[in-house]
Amino acid sequence: MTIVNRFTSAVLTVYFWAFIGFLFAPLAVIIVFAFNQSAVPVLPINALSTRWFQRAFDDTELTGAVLRSAEIGAATGLFATALGIMASLGLSAHRLRLRAVFVAILLLPLVVPYISLAVGLLLLLNQLGLEISLGGVFLGHVVIALPFSILVVLPRLRSLDPALIEAARDLGAGQISAFNLVTLPLLLPSLVSSFLICFVTSFDEFAIASFLAPPGLPTYPVFLYSGSRTPGLLPELIAIGSLIIVGSLAIVVLAEGGRRWAERRLQGATVAAADEPAAEDVGRLAAGA
Amino acid sequence: MPSRRLRVGRGAFLIPPLAVVLLLLLGPVVLLALYSLDLLTNIPGTPTALSGDNWNDFLTGPGNPFRGRFLYSMVVTLLVSVGTTVAAYPLAYYLAFVARRLRYTLLLLLIAPFFTSYLLRLVAFSDVLLNDNGVVNQVLWALHLLPRDTAVSWLLYSNFSIFLVLFYSWIPFVSLPIFAVLENMDRRLIEAATDLGASRLSAFWRVTFPLSLPGVIAAFVFVLIPTTGEFIAPLYVGGPSNQLFGNEIQSFFSSSPNWNYGAVLAIALISVVLVLMLIFGRYLNTDLREPATEAAR
Numbered sequence: 072m073t074i075v076n077r078f079t080s081a082v083l084t085v086y087f088w089a090f091i092g093f094l095f096a097p098l099a100v101i102i103v104f105a106f107n108q109s110a111v112p113v114l115p116i117n118a119l120s121t122r123w124f125q126r127a128f129d130d131t132e133l134t135g136a137v138l139r140s141a142e143i144g145a146a147t148g149l150f151a152t153a154l155g156i157m158a159s160l161g162l163s164a165h166r167l168r169l170r171a172v173f174v175a176i177l178l179l180p181l182v183v184p185y186i187s188l189a190v191g192l193l194l195l196l197n198q199l200g201l202e203i204s205l206g207g208v209f210l211g212h213v214v215i216a217l218p219f220s221i222l223v224v225l226p227r228l229r230s231l232d233p234a235l236i237e238a239a240r241d242l243g244a245g246q247i248s249a250f251n252l253v254t255l256p257l258l259l260p261s262l263v264s265s266f267l268i269c270f271v272t273s274f275d276e277f278a279i280a281s282f283l284a285p286p287g288l289p290t291y292p293v294f295l296y297s298g299s300r301t302p303g304l305l306p307e308l309i310a311i312g313s314l315i316i317v318g319s320l321a322i323v324v325l326a327e328g329g330r331r332w333a334e335r336r337l338q339g340a341t342v343a344a345a346d347e348p349a350a351e352d353v354g355r356l357a358a359g360a
Numbered sequence: 361m362p363s364r365r366l367r368v369g370r371g372a373f374l375i376p377p378l379a380v381v382l383l384l385l386l387g388p389v390v391l392l393a394l395y396s397l398d399l400l401t402n403i404p405g406t407p408t409a410l411s412g413d414n415w416n417d418f419l420t421g422p423g424n425p426f427r428g429r430f431l432y433s434m435v436v437t438l439l440v441s442v443g444t445t446v447a448a449y450p451l452a453y454y455l456a457f458v459a460r461r462l463r464y465t466l467l468l469l470l471i472a473p474f475f476t477s478y479l480l481r482l483v484a485f486s487d488v489l490l491n492d493n494g495v496v497n498q499v500l501w502a503l504h505l506l507p508r509d510t511a512v513s514w515l516l517y518s519n520f521s522i523f524l525v526l527f528y529s530w531i532p533f534v535s536l537p538i539f540a541v542l543e544n545m546d547r548r549l550i551e552a553a554t555d556l557g558a559s560r561l562s563a564f565w566r567v568t569f570p571l572s573l574p575g576v577i578a579a580f581v582f583v584l585i586p587t588t589g590e591f592i593a594p595l596y597v598g599g600p601s602n603q604l605f606g607n608e609i610q611s612f613f614s615s616s617p618n619w620n621y622g623a624v625l626a627i628a629l630i631s632v633v634l635v636l637m638l639i640f641g642r643y644l645n646t647d648l649r650e651p652a653t654e655a656a657r
Binding site: 074075076079080083084086087090091093094095096097098100101104112113114154155157158160161162163164167173176177179180181182183184185186187188190191192193194195197198210211213214217221246271274275277278282291292295296299305308309312315316319320322323324327 | 372373384391392395402447450453468472483485494495498528547550560585586591595609610614637
C-alpha cells in the first residue's frame with residue numbers, strides 16, 4: 072500500500088499547480104504589460120511595443136538606481152560572505168567557550184525587525200555626527216545578510232572531512248595554504264550560494280535604504296516606491312521590472328544547476344551533503360530564523 | 361601542541377563578525393532604548409532626563425491609538441501565519457510524497473518567486489491586478505460575474521488585500537520547513553501503520569501529522585516573526601485603516617519626527633519579537649548549536 076492513494080495525489084497535484092499559477096501570476100502580468108504599448112497597464116492589450124524599455128534605458132535616474140542597488144548588493148555579498156566564513160571558522164572551533172552566546176548574537180539580525188533596525192541605524196548615524204549615506208545602507212545590509220551567510224557556509228564547513236585538511240597539513244601545507252588549497256575550494260559552492268542570497272537580500276531591501284539612502288541617490292527599491300506613485304513612470308518601471316524578474320529567476324535556476332553540478336564533482340571529497348540542492352540551504356535558513 | 365594553538369586561533373575569527381553585529385545591531389537598539397526613556401532627544405528644548413512618560417502613555421494611556429494599531433497588527437499577523445501554514449502543508453506534502461523524482465525541481469519552482477523583488481510583486485498587485493480597472497475586475501467583467509465598470513470594493517486597500525499579499529509572499533518559504541520534516545521522515549513508520557490496519561487517513565492523522573509538527577511550528581514562527589514588523593505591504597495595498605504597527609514607527613521617523621515616541625514603538629516591536637522567539641525559538645532547531653545533528657541525519 073502506497074502512502075498516498077490515486078485520488079489524493081490527483082487532488083494534491085491540482086492544488087500544487089494552482090498555487091504555482093497564483094505565485095507566478097503577478098510576475099507574469101509584469102512581464103506581459105512590459106510589452107504593452109498603452110501608457111496604462113490595463114486590459115485589453117491592443118498593441119505590443121518595446122518603447123517602454125527604450126524609455127526606461129534612457130531614464131538615467133532609473134538606471135542609476137538599479138546600478139546603485141547592484142553595486143551595494145555585490146559589496147554586501149562579498150563582505151557578508153567574508154564575515155560569514157570568519158564566523159563559521161570561529162564557531163566550528165573545538166572547545167569554544169560561550170558558543171551559544173556567540174551563535175545567538177550572530178543570528179540576532181534575523182529576529183530584529185528591519186523597520187526597528189532602520190530607525191535605530193538612523194539614530195546611530197546621528198549620534199556619531201554622520202549624514203545618512205549609501206555607506207550606511209551598505210553597512211545595514213551587511214548586518215542583515217550576515218546570518219544568511221553563516222547559515223549557508225557553516226553546515227558546509229561542518230560537513231567537510233577533517234582528514235582532508237590533516238592530509239594537506241601532513242603533506243607540508245601550512246595552515247593558511249591548507250585553507251586556501253583545500254577548505255576554500257570545497258566551500259566554494261556554499262560561498263556562491265551565500266553571495267547570491269546576500270546580494271538578493273540587499274538588492275531587494277527597502278526599510279533600511281528608505282531611511283539611510285540620501286535624497287537624489289535612491290536605491291532601486293526606494294526609486295521603485297516613489298516612482299510607482301507617479302502614473303507617468305509606471306510603464307517604464309514595469310519594463311525594467313520585467314527584466315529584473317527574468318534576471319532573478321535566471322540566477323535562481325543557474326545557481327541551482329551550478330550547485331548540483333559542483334556537488335556531483337565534489338561528491339567524492341566530502342562526507343555528507345553530497346546531493347543536497349540549494350533548496351536545502353534555504354530550508355536551513357527557514358529553520359534557522 | 362600545535363593543534364591546540366590552532367583551535368585558539370580559530371575562535372579569534374569570531375571577532376570581526378561579532379564586532380559588526382554589536383556595533384551595527386546592538387548599538388542602534390541601545391540608542392533606541394535611550395531615546396525611548398528620554399535620555400536622548402531630537403526635539404530641541406526637551407530636557408534629557410530619565411522619564412518613562414512615553415512608555416506609560418503607550419502601555420497604559422486610555423484608548424492609545426498606537427496600542428490599538430499594535431493589536432490590529434498582531435491579529436493580521438496571526439491570521440496570516442495560520443493561513444499560510446495551513447495552505448502550505450499540502451504543498452509540502454505533495455512535494456514529499458507525490459512528486460517523488462522531480463521534487464527538488466518543483467521545490468525550486470515553488471520558492472523561485474520569493475527571490476524576485478518584493479516591491480515589484482506589490483506593484484503588480486496594487487497597480488495591475490487588484491485596482492479598479494485591473495486584471496481581476498476585468499476578468500470578472502469578461503466572465504459576466506460582475507457588471508461592467510463596477511469594481512469589487514474590498515479588492516484593494518482593505519483587510520483582504522493586506523492578507524492576500526502577505527499570504528502570497530510567505531507561501532513559498534513556509535513550505536520549506538514542512539517539506540524538510542516530511543522529506544526526512546522515516547516512511548517505514550507510515551507503512552507500519554497501514555500494514556497494521558490503519559487506513560491511509562488515520563495513518564496520516566496518527567503518524568505523519570504528529571511527526572511533522574516541528575516543521576509546522578517552525579513554518580508558523582517563520583511567518584510570525586517577520587510579519588510582526590511588516591510595513592511595506594500596507595504602503596501599497598492598505599487603506600488608512602489597514603496600516604500596520606511598522607507604519608506607525610516609520611511615520612515617527614519621517615513625516616512627523618518624534619524620535620522619542622517612535623523609539624518606544626520600535627523597542628516595543630523588538631521586545632514582542634524577542635518574546636515570541638523565547639516562546640517558539642526551541643522549535644527552530646538550527647544545526648548550528650548541535651554539531652551532531654548533521655551526522656545523525
